Amino acid sequence: MSLDLVNQAALATMEKQFKSDPAYPRFCIDNFLTADFANIVHDSFPSYREAQDVGLEFNALNERKKVQITDPAKYPEPIRKLFELLTSQEFTSLIAKASGIDNLIPDLQMQGGGIHETNSGGRLDVHVDFNYNEETKLHRRVNLLFYFNKDWHEEYGGYLDLWDESVSNRIEYIAPLFNRAVGFVTSDRSWHGVTPLSGPLDKPRKSFAIYYYTKEAPAGWNGVKHNTIFKARPTEHVRGKFLMPAEKMLVKIKGVAKKII
Numbered sequence: 001m002s003l004d005l006v007n008q009a010a011l012a013t014m015e016k017q018f019k020s021d022p023a024y025p026r027f028c029i030d031n032f033l034t035a036d037f038a039n040i041v042h043d044s045f046p047s048y049r050e051a052q053d054v055g056l057e058f059n060a061l062n063e064r065k066k067v068q069i070t071d072p073a074k075y076p077e078p079i080r081k082l083f084e085l086l087t088s089q090e091f092t093s094l095i096a097k098a099s100g101i102d103n104l105i106p107d108l109q110m111q112g113g114g115i116h117e118t119n120s121g122g123r124l125d126v127h128v129d130f131n132y133n134e135e136t137k138l139h140r141r142v143n144l145l146f147y148f149n150k151d152w153h154e155e156y157g158g159y160l161d162l163w164d165e166s167v168s169n170r171i172e173y174i175a176p177l178f179n180r181a182v183g184f185v186t187s188d189r190s191w192h193g194v195t196p197l198s199g200p201l202d203k204p205r206k207s208f209a210i211y212y213y214t215k216e217a218p219a220g221w222n223g224v225k226h227n228t229i230f231k232a233r234p235t236e237h238v239r240g241k242f243l244m245p246a247e248k249m250l251v252k253i254k255g256v257a258k259k260i261i
Contacts, residue, residue, distance in 0.1 A: 003090055005037045005081075010181070015098040018183070024162065025099060025185040028174055032146065032181035037078075041208075042148045042178065044076035048204040051117045061247040062230045065122030065197070069115040079115060079208065086144065086210045095212060099185055101141050104212040109136075113209040118158065118194065120201050125230045125239075126167055126193035129186050129211075132225040138213035139221070143190075144183045146208045147176040156199030163191040167231045176205055186211075187218065191231065 003011075010029045017027035033041070046054075048067065055069035069075070072083050085091055087106035096104040107113055111133065118124070131140055145160070152158075152175060160182060162172040174182055184190055197205060217223075232240030 018098045028182045038179040040078045044078040045206050062125040066118040070110040107211045116207045118205040123196040124194035127230045130227045140186050142212040144210045147180045148206045149176050150178045157195045157197045158205040159195045165189045
């Protein structure tokens with residue numbers, strides 16, 4: 001797979017951005033893909049309704065009105081081409097060099113990755129991702145997100161917000177603008193979420209996600225494996241004190257009931 005589909009100027013700045021904040025290594029680069037390719041990918045995205053027919057829809061407290069299509073066989077051809085680019089050895093090596101993490105392995109199964117579409121009324125609460133894949137026995141290390149939203153306005157919401165370790169101070173607030181790419185090293189400190197959406201129903205937030213792993217554990221890992229962990233934003237008092245604990249309890253009760261049955 002050729003890297004000609006990637007803006008070479010974007011690649012030149014990726015490593016510098018990744019290493020500018022050791023506490024939360026990340027980058028945010030506009031015009032990441034070539035203009036022609038980005039437009040082709042944009043035009044090939046399914047509608048929200050079409051995505052519902054072939055994907056998995058989330059309507060939980062912490063993640064709602066979001067559809068995820070993980071199976072590459074269900075991607076339109078241009079998006080499959082994007083998938084092949086991002087999972088290629090050439091591109092994976094670039095991410096490894098920029099992030100400083102050797103021996104990265106792209107997730108070819110796209111567990112949690114792929115096409116993401118979130119409709120008006122949707123949201124994704126602040127969280128850190130699961131840190132270990134029990135099925136593949138790999139450690140999750142890097143997230144890459146690509147946005148394909150034209151004419152996106154701040155009042156629509158759907159911004160990616162990054163938070164400090166205590167989730168008390170927001171350190172970045174990123175609009176999901178067309179042909180913008182965001183990447184960050186995943187850790188127990190990489191708190192991030194998507195702000196509530198309130199745009200038109202016919203204008204869902206569209207993105208593509210890819211995750212990278214290593215066989216080796218990250219330096220300093222304490223050996224504790226965990227699933228996705230959610231926290232409320234500092235202003236979300238009711239959510240943090242009542243709704244999230246209630247949701248956790250409900251999930252726990254359902255899990256116990258499932259074991260009994």
